[in-house]
Amino acid sequence: xxxxxxxxxxxxxxxxxxxxxxxxxxxxxxxxxxxxxxxxxxxxxxxxxxxxxxxxxxxxxxxxxxxxxxxxxxxxxxxxxxxxxxxxxxxxxxxxxxxxxxxxxxxxxxxxxxxxxxxxxxxxxxxxxxxxxxxxxxxxxxxxxxxxxxxxxxxxxxxxxxxxxxxxxxxxxxxxxxxxxxxxxxxxxxxxxxxxxxxxxxxxxxxxxxxxxxxxxxxxxxxxxxxxxxxxxxxxxxxxxxxxxxxxxxxxxxxxxxxxxxxxxxxxxxxxxxxxxxxxxxxxxxxxxxxxxxxxxxxxxxxxxxxxxxxxxxxxxxxxxxxxxxxxxxxxxxxxxxxxxxxxxxxxxxxxxxxxxxxxxxxxxxxxxxxxxxxxxxxxxxxxxxxxxxxxxxxxxxxxxxxxxxxxxxxxxxxxxxxxxxxxxxxxxxxxxxxxxxxxxxxxxxxxxxxxxxxxxxxxxxxxxxxxxxxxxx
Amino acid sequence: xxxxxxxxxxxxxxxxxxxxxxxxxxxxxxxxxxxxxxxxxxxxxxxxxxxxxxxxxxxxxxxxxxxxxxxxxxxxxxxxx
Numbered sequence: 001x002x003x004x005x006x007x008x009x010x011x012x013x014x015x016x017x018x019x020x021x022x023x024x025x026x027x028x029x030x031x032x033x034x035x036x037x038x039x040x041x042x043x044x045x046x047x048x049x050x051x052x053x054x055x056x057x058x059x060x061x062x063x064x065x066x067x068x069x070x071x072x073x074x075x076x077x078x079x080x081x082x083x084x085x086x087x088x089x090x091x092x093x094x095x096x097x098x099x100x101x102x103x104x105x106x107x108x109x110x111x112x113x114x115x116x117x118x119x120x121x122x123x124x125x126x127x128x129x130x131x132x133x134x135x136x137x138x139x140x141x142x143x144x145x146x147x148x149x150x151x152x153x154x155x156x157x158x159x160x161x162x163x164x165x166x167x168x169x170x171x172x173x174x175x176x177x178x179x180x181x182x183x184x185x186x187x188x189x190x191x192x193x194x195x196x197x198x199x200x201x202x203x204x205x206x207x208x209x210x211x212x213x214x215x216x217x218x219x220x221x222x223x224x225x226x227x228x229x230x231x232x233x234x235x236x237x238x239x240x241x242x243x244x245x246x247x248x249x250x251x252x253x254x255x256x257x258x259x260x261x262x263x264x265x266x267x268x269x270x271x272x273x274x275x276x277x278x279x280x281x282x283x284x285x286x287x288x289x290x291x292x293x294x295x296x297x298x299x300x301x302x303x304x305x306x307x308x309x310x311x312x313x314x315x316x317x318x319x320x321x322x323x324x325x326x327x328x329x330x331x332x333x334x335x336x337x338x339x340x341x342x343x344x345x346x347x348x349x350x351x352x353x354x355x356x357x358x359x360x361x362x363x364x365x366x367x368x369x370x371x372x373x374x375x376x377x378x379x380x381x382x383x384x385x386x387x388x389x390x391x392x393x394x395x396x397x398x399x400x401x402x403x404x405x406x407x408x409x410x411x412x413x414x415x416x417x418x419x420x421x422x423x424x425x426x427x428x429x430x431x432x433x434x435x436x437x438x439x440x441x442x443x444x445x446x447x448x449x450x451x452x453x454x455x456x457x458x459x460x461x462x463x464x465x466x467x468x469x470x471x472x473x474x
Numbered sequence: 475x476x477x478x479x480x481x482x483x484x485x486x487x488x489x490x491x492x493x494x495x496x497x498x499x500x501x502x503x504x505x506x507x508x509x510x511x512x513x514x515x516x517x518x519x520x521x522x523x524x525x526x527x528x529x530x531x532x533x534x535x536x537x538x539x540x541x542x543x544x545x546x547x548x549x550x551x552x553x554x555x
Contacts, residue, residue: 013522036519036520036522037519038519040520052519072519072520072521121521192525229525229526230524230526231527232522232526233526233529262526263522264528264533265529351528354527354528354529355528357530358528358530358531359521361531369534372534372538373538377535397520428498428501431498445492446494447494450504453504454503454504456537466491467491467492467494470494471498471501472496474497474498474499
């Protein structure tokens with residue numbers, strides 16, 4: 001595979017722009033997570049996914065080479081991801097002139113009877129030969145439809161190793177050989193797995209075809225209830241940097257080394273420290289060239305044959321069971337009960353719930369704030385839990401916010417101005433989708449109300465009347 | 475928010491409805507919290523590549539507790555929903 005050497009870079013998020021200015025020798029490539037800049041409009045079922053063209057143009061203007069890393073349509077499961085995402089994915093890849101694209105060796109779709117749902121979180125596939133066959137077929141399906149070489153990211157699993165499953169490394173080796181794809185080696189993910197009791201990073205590396213690794217991810221994490229989380233919450237731990245210094249020279253086809261940090265942590269960590277981190281990674285990148293290449297004794301994974309050494313659990317059964325547990329469905333089968341005993345499933349439930357609450361507080365911020373200030377945080381959290389029980393997660397933010405709005409309307413809460421503020425925030429989301437001006441009715445003067453909530457305070461002395469707030473596109 | 479008064483227009487309609495017009499740039503920024511996260515880019519899409527703890531709820535709670543917008547240490551040890 002003749003891929004360009006791109007060097008050291010960052011996953012792009014707003015707020016990091018000062019680091020991308022020309023003259024920063026610590027950065028030579030950026031990675032784009034494309035679905036972060038798409039809208040989903042359920043009202044357009046033929047093609048619900050639409051690229052935010054303004055965002056795409058902004059990304060195009062960044063004067064660095066780009067690579068594309070999918071986050072919404074993982075390829076590690078039995079279900080081929082929604083075909084409708086391929087057109088905007090290919091458009092993004094072409095518009096950014098990305099050298100390659102990648103997705104996760106995970107799944108996020110499951111089924112309950114005839115009802116298919118999003119799991120709200122990237123979940124680990126069943127690591128059996130049947131699971132590997134399914135993942136390889138899904139990867140091939142997507143890889144054949146994108147215009148650039150395609151790689152899969154090694155995933156995180158908070159679950160205990162299952163009886164009879166393949167090791168993490170053997171699974172990745174088998175899948176990537178069968179799919180003939182590249183590997184995005186997320187060292188923090190594999191290190192996280194080791195810290196949480198799964199295969200060691202070194203054993204993992206001994207099992208995977210290192211020549212398939214085109215890209216490495218590094219990130220920071222955090223402790224939670226005895227687990228190490230792949231939280232992308234800070235700089236890379238020193239211990240992992242030392243491991244990376246050993247590993248990088250073993251990767252003969254490595255083309256990019258990327259650092260990941262999530263947007264809410266950028267102001268916490270600060271741009272100066274992120275810049276220092278990038279300079280450290282540059283040093284790693286340079287010194288890898290000076291290290292002697294090591295002779296690897298990778299034993300190619302045995303070709304997959306139908307029905308070989310499989311366990312009684314089917315990959316679909318696994319996906320539907322684990323997906324159902326993570327969104328809060330009861331454990332109704334023996335497999336579900338066994339998984340439900342795994343504290344890793346509880347961790348998955350909790351962190352998936354934080355994503356759902358994060359989406360709402362981000363996109364219905366004034367509504368959420370009014371609820372907390374009027375009802376208390378505890379009561380608002382209870383409302384969220386009731387909503388989650390009633391409604392599986394949506395993949396994109398706007399449908400999730402719309403679903404919560406529908407839920408709130410059914411509750412007929414006695415919170416002054418709640419439904420006016422909700423209508424207002426839904427109108428802003430609608431404007432994002434359509435670009436059209438929006439008109440919202442208020443039963444009081446809207447500006448003092450919105451300004452009070454914007455300041456984190458309940459409004460006092462609202463002037464009642466018939467008001468309309470017109471929001472016009474910029 | 476001085477720009478608000480400059481950018482909004484206020485009309486009294488014939489039906490006795492008071493209509494206030496604001497441009498999107500103002501409408502998206504009623505929230506003082508936007509001093510920290512002022513950019514809507516990327517917020518409307520789907521989740522990022524991570525298997526960690528989302529702290530946006532905690533940040534909101536911290537904002538409601540601390541209006542001076544001091545950035546506080548946040549992490550998974552702090553209880554969320």
